[in-house]
Amino acid sequence: MKFIYIIYFLSIIQLFSQNIEKRNGEYKIDISTYRFSESEKKIKIGKSEFYFDKSGKIFEKISYGRHHYNKLDVIGNIEQFEYQNDILKLSRKYTSWCKTCEFDETDTKYNYNNKNELINEIILNVENDSIIMSINYLKEGNSLEIHSGESTYIQKIYDDNLKLIELNQIYENSKKIRWQYLFSYGNNWKRSNFQTYYGDGKENSKTEVEYYDKTNRIITKEILSNFNTKIVYIYSEKGLLKEIKEYESYNDDFKLKYVKHYKFKGKVRKLNNETIKKINDELIGK
Structure with a gap:
């Protein structure tokens, strides 16, 4: 245990040595993800922290573990968000790929039209001030x-x-559809x-069905393909997401494969x- 604390302490020192300012929001949610093995052994595979401002806007995300070092005793990603008049203007992401690697920094700038509709995202490599990608949103009807x-x-x-x-993915040149989602709705x-x-x-296909409660919160999601997945969403008495359970089935027998726990910190x-x-x-990713 002492060794884990030393590694975590060194990762914090690494953050400050690169002038990465760790923020605190009004509300914090700790997220722990577990996988269940064939023998039903519970294995922790994910750890992250989400910070929100008092109105519920995401303020900062921190996740643990790195691509070439998957233990959860070091910070792997930090993403911070900046707003102007409640509109997202900038997200800044720090990523480290190995146990001793420094953090790479990328900025995403969001541009809007006079109706506050998103029209462009520019993703920048901060170190050399170069554009990694430009994403354009074209709305017509x-x-x-x-x-x-x-x-x-x-x-x-x-x-x-x-x-x-x-929802279609379309080839730029031929304008042919590569894949497609078609949606329908009920009560x-x-x-x-x-x-x-x-x-x-x-080719492959699948059907996804989401079910909602009377307050329009998602409560279950079923994914039907060559094997079936069922995701269950559980909320606290106050209405905050508390747990997500994911079951898989290759026949009629569903087995619990993943579970996420959400622990809220703040004045409910x-x-x-x-x-x-x-x-x-x-938290759900809508």
Whole structure:
């Protein structure tokens, strides 16, 4: 245990030696991820911390473990967010790839039109001040295209109620669809059907169904393909996400494979429904 504390202390020293300012938010959520082996042994595979401001906007994310050093006793990634008039303007990410590596820094700048609609992201390598990628958002009617200079782009199509009904990956040159999600909705569910169009004889498809409670919180998600996955979302009495359990089945027998625990730190009585929804959406990844 003493050895783990020494490694953690050295990783903190490394942060300060690179002038990485560690922030504190109004609310903190500790996240622990576990995997269950075939013998049902519980193994910790993930550790992270999320910090939020008092209105529920994400302020900082810290994750442990690195690509070439997967033990959870060192910080691997830090992502910090800056806002102007409640609009995200900058995210700064520090990443270290090995046990003794320094942190690489990348900045993402967000640009908006006069309607506060996102039109461009610029990702920069801070060390040499070079552009890594520029992402452009092109909106026309009920369609939104996301271009990043790659061979494909993303197209989102919405209905008149602004519900997403199509999500496509399309080749830039031929304009042919590479893969596609089609969405449909009911009173308490959302269904998405996924299909690839690779043309290599290795097509695949799956169906995803999300179910919601009376307050429109997701409570279960089912993924149906060559094997089936069921994800269960559990909330605290206050309404904050408390646990996610993921089950897998290759027949009719579902087995618990992963579980995430969320531990909230802060004054719960200060939270209103809007703030709780923002926090939950960020934790779920909406």
